[in-house]
Amino acid sequence: MEQLILAAEECDLVENSVCAPANVTELFEFRTPIFEILGFPVTRAVVVIFIVAAVVVALLFFGLRKKAVQPGKFQAAMEGLIGFIRDEVAVGIIGPDGIRYFPYLLSLFLFILVANSFEIMPFINFPITSRMAIPLFLALLTYVIFIAAGLRRQGFRYIGDILWPPGVPVGLKPLVGIIEFFSIFFVRPFSLAVRLFANLVAGHVMLSILLVTGLVSFLSIGDIGLLKSAFGIAWWLLGMGIYMFEVIVILLQAYIFTLLSAVYIETSLHPQH
């Protein structure tokens, strides 16, 4: 909301055809603290993180409180979601011993899902996962967990196993080792974090620009003429189409992050394939 108002105030549709902020980072930075705790300024991003955590706890608490044999709608939905993560992701990808990693995968999925869905939530309109700190921290958590799982299961043989898949000719070993080392220890966590971050950034920028352009051209219909404002309202309609598309992106990115975490843990536990 705050950044929508900011962008709308600076917008001049007489000269430009689209309301774009001069610098994209303006859409993601909140410099003014809402309040301070012990000298630490608390900005809007921090407040949203705590709201996300509270929503996840509330979902799990109210969804699973009664454990009725014939579940209500909300309980059935939560049970479906949790069962999906357990059966399709934790046990389905990792195997029977994946049940140990199920609590981590479930909390990862729910946190990212709720954090992403704040992108299209009215009055919040800010996905906290579009700040690099959050995806990067979650990706590093997965990174530590999958390396620790491999070291715990196989000891230091794990490093050798993961760098040289079985059947690599001796002459190729240095090259394959370098490529695999780079891809596992650098590209994996980086691409995991960047995938989530970039999708949410792109969605947030698109929605802000299109919807604000539509809104401003509707409000300034007298200044810019009927034809140009009709053009602006077409932008708004496109923005609403993308709004629907973002619902899919939100679900899919939460799912893919969880799925890839499970796949990485699985490759650490069973390196032969």
Added chain:
Amino acid sequence: MEAISGSLALIGYGLAAIGPGIGIGIIAGNAVQAMARQPEAAGMVRTTMFLGIAFTEALALIGFVLFFLA
């Protein structure tokens, strides 16, 4: 003649998006074919398809980040 102006990073991102675009098209097309031929394997095919898309997409996303960095 007027000089062309604009961001070179924008062109870089466009180039980075070509390969993954083609790749994701191939993956999704083949997944649809596989699901049509063997509907009972649809769940497994879908999971593998998302995995493939996620790995292919990474290149475009790195281009996207470089667009902001450049």
